[in-house]
Structures are given as C-alpha cells and as structure tokens.
Amino acid sequence: MKLTVDRLHVTLDRNPILRDVSLQARKGDIVGLVGPNGSGKSTLLRTVYRSLRPADGVVRVGEDDVWALSPRTAARRTAAVLQDGGGNTTGLTVTEIVALGRAPHHGLLGRDGAEDHRAVADAVDRCGVRALADRDYASLSGGERQRVLLARALAQSPQLLVLDELTNHLDIRARFELLDLIRTTGITTLAVLHDLDLAARLCDHLVVLHEGTVVAAGPVLDVLIPRILGDVFGVRARTERHADGVIRITYAADALADALSDGETAADGPSEHRDGRPPVGR
Ligand SMILES: Nc1ncnc2c1ncn2[C@@H]1O[C@H](COP(=O)(O)OP(=O)(O)OP(=O)(O)O)[C@@H](O)[C@H]1O
Numbered sequence: 004m005k006l007t008v009d010r011l012h013v014t015l016d017r018n019p020i021l022r023d024v025s026l027q028a029r030k031g032d033i034v035g036l037v038g039p040n041g042s043g044k045s046t047l048l049r050t051v052y053r054s055l056r057p058a059d060g061v062v063r064v065g066e067d068d069v070w071a072l073s074p075r076t077a078a079r080r081t082a083a084v085l086q087d088g089g090g091n092t093t094g095l096t097v098t099e100i101v102a103l104g105r106a107p108h109h110g111l112l113g114r115d116g117a118e119d120h121r122a123v124a125d126a127v128d129r130c131g132v133r134a135l136a137d138r139d140y141a142s143l144s145g146g147e148r149q150r151v152l153l154a155r156a157l158a159q160s161p162q163l164l165v166l167d168e169l170t171n172h173l174d175i176r177a178r179f180e181l182l183d184l185i186r187t188t189g190i191t192t193l194a195v196l197h198d199l200d201l202a203a204r205l206c207d208h209l210v211v212l213h214e215g216t217v218v219a220a221g222p223v224l225d226v227l228i229p230r231i232l233g234d235v236f237g238v239r240a241r242t243e244r245h246a247d248g249v250i251r252i253t254y255a256a257d258a259l260a261d262a263l264s265d266g267e268t269a270a271d272g273p274s275e276h277r278d279g280r281p282p283v284g285r
Pocket of ligand 1: 018041
C-alpha cells in the first residue's frame with residue numbers, strides 16, 4: 004500500500020516539532036528517513052503508525068486517513084519496529100513475542116488459527132530466529148531481540164513497515180542480511196537510518212529532515228549531495244555510484260564541515276546520477 008504524509012504539523016508540549024512535512028512512498032518502495040539527532044525522525048514515525056496525533060495534516064495508508072481507521076484496522080495495515088523495543092515482554096518466549104504480531108487479525112475469541120501459526124512460523128524462519136524460538140525474550144542479546152521484533156512485525160502481515168534504527172545492534176553481516184530480507188518482503192517501508200551508507204544501499208528514496216522540516220527528498224544520489232551533507236549533517240563528503248553499482252559515500256580526510264566557506268561544496272566533484280524517477284516529498 005502506498006503511504007502519503009501531507010502537510011503534517013506536530014506539536015509536543017507546545018513546541019513545534021514537525022512543520023509542514025510531506026512525503027510519499029509508492030507501494031513496495033523503501034523510503035529512508037535521515038537527518039541529524041533531534042531533527043524529528045522518530046516523531047514522524049510515531050505519527051505515521053498512529054501513536055501520535057498531528058496538530059494538522061494527514062497520514063494516509065492506502066487511501067485512508069489513519070485516524071479515520073479503527074485501531075485494529077490500522078494495526079492490520081502498519082507494523083512498527085521501534086527503538087524502545089517490545090513493550091511488556093516479561094516472561095514471554097520468542098515464539099510468544101512473534102505471535103503477538105497476529106493480535107490485530109484475531110476474531111472475538113482471540114484464538115490462534117492455522118493461518119496465524121503459518122504466519123508466525125514463516126516470520127520466525129525468515130528472520131533466522133528458529134533456534135531461539137523457546138528462549139526467554141529477556142535473555143536475548145540486542146541483535147537477537149531486533150530480529151525477533153522484526154519477525155513479530157512480519158507476522159503481523161502488514162502493508163506498511165515502519166522501522167526505527169533497526170540495524171543499530173546488529174553486526175555487519177546481520178545488517179546486510181536484514182536489509183536483504185526487508186527488500187525481499189516487497190512491503191512498503193519507511194525506515195529511519197543513521198548510517199547513510201546503509202540508507203543508500205537499502206532505500207529507493209531518501210527524505211532528509213532538518214529541524215522538523217523536509218529539506219530534501221528524492222533518489223539517493225539526488226539527495227546526498229555535498230551541499231546537504233555539509234549543511235545538514237555537518238560533514239564534507241561526496242556520494243557516487245561505483246562500478247559495481249553500489250552507491251557509496253566518501254568522507255573527506257577533514258570530514259567536519261565547520262570550515263566550509265560560502266559557496267564551497269563539501270568534497271569536490273559531481274555526485275548526481277539521476278535515475279529519472281519522480282522525487283518524493285515537497
Ligand atoms: N515531549 C516533548 N516535548 C518537547 N520536545 C520534545 C518532546 N519529545 C521530543 N521532543 C523534541 O523533539 C525533537 C525531535 O525528537 P525526535 O526524537 O523525533 O528526533 P530524532 O530525529 O528521532 O532524533 P535522534 O536521531 O536523536 O533519535 C527533539 O529536539 C526532542 O528533544
């Protein structure tokens with residue numbers, strides 16, 4: 004399902020946190036949300052998965068305003084993997100945690116059926132946590148927990164996946180495995196990523212948030228240009244597609260961009276390679 008965020012304004016404790024934020028993800032797109040600490044990424048995710056009501060603007064999953072849907076219908080459409088983990092997980096095994104993802108699909112009796120068992124088993128296998136299935140969730144390492152939380156989200160059979168720093172506990176191989184897994188699901192995904200190289204590898208499009216507003220949006224090579232890397236992230240760097248097809252960011256030896264003078268661009272050289280797709284965001 005497509006995701007449309009239209010002119011969103013979010014206020015927390017009377018402070019404007021997001022201002023006039025718009026973005027779109029087409030069905031099956033993976034859109035990366037990047038920006039410095041405190042730029043509003045998590046706040047935007049919370050608004051998208053309906054845990055935070057905006058002061059103004061609308062979030063549509065498919066054609067529907069998420070606040071016009073029942074919580075249950077909204078939960079069938081959108082699954083989130085968040086930084087603060089799994090909610091109340093006391094005493095639960097890995098399988099029980101993953102099975103929680105089926106809750107929005109249960110009937111009034113709340114019993115698991117064959118389809119629920121299938122969805123849980125499939126998610127456990129895809130996320131590589133079969134060997135942990137009977138372990139107490141609390142006993143797992145940070146990286147193992149993240150895999151389990153992704154399995155819970157996939158068991159939910161969502162049409163939109165919202166990920167907040169999914170890879171931050173993962174070793175390098177596990178990062179690549181998880182990125183591959185997300186790609187193969189085909190689920191529309193909005194993912195906050197601090198690692199710009201990973202964002203460039205995973206995402207079809209990026210949206211850059213800075214001080215609560217969208218300052219750039221579009222294909223990776225159009226967005227991670229020296230000016231944005233310098234002005235928003237404060238680093239001197241350039242982004243290129245290498246001969247193997249992978250987009251990589253090269254940071255200058257003196258990577259801190261504080262010394263940039265007016266008109267100077269961080270790390271010389273052109274970086275844009277347009278792929279002809281329409282930009283997202285506004
Ligand atoms: N309840 C609140 N009241 C006032 N300000 C808040 C509240 N919650 C968050 N903020 C502020 O909103 C801003 C955006 O926070 P948010 O967590 O969305 O940023 P972020 O981009 O996800 O940051 P990070 O990369 O550090 O995780 C921050 O300046 C934060 O201090």
